[in-house]
Amino acid sequence: MYVMCAGLALDNAGRLVWHVMAKNDTITLCGQPAPADDGGGEAGRNCATCMARVREKMQVRSA
Ligand SMILES: [Zn+2]
Numbered sequence: 001m002y003v004m005c006a007g008l009a010l011d012n013a014g015r016l017v018w019h020v021m022a023k024n025d026t027i028t029l030c031g032q033p034a035p036a037d038d039g040g041g042e043a044g045r046n047c048a049t050c051m052a053r054v055r056e057k058m059q060v061r062s063a
C-alpha cells in the first residue's frame with residue numbers, strides 16, 4: 001500500500017510535488033527521505049520518478 005506525500009521536487013527546487021511512499025517505509029519511491037509534512041494541498045504535480053516506480057511495481061504484481 002502506498003501513500004502520497006507532498007515534498008520538494010527533484011528537479012525543481014522550491015516546487016512541491018506529490019511523492020509516493022510505501023506505507024511503512026521512510027523513503028519515497030524515488031529515494032528521498034520522507035518529506036516533512038508541510039501542510040499538504042499545495043503540491044501540484046506528481047513526482048515523475050515516483051510515478052514510474054509505481055507503474056513498474058503494478059506491472060510486476062499483475063504479471
Ligand atoms: Zn518522488
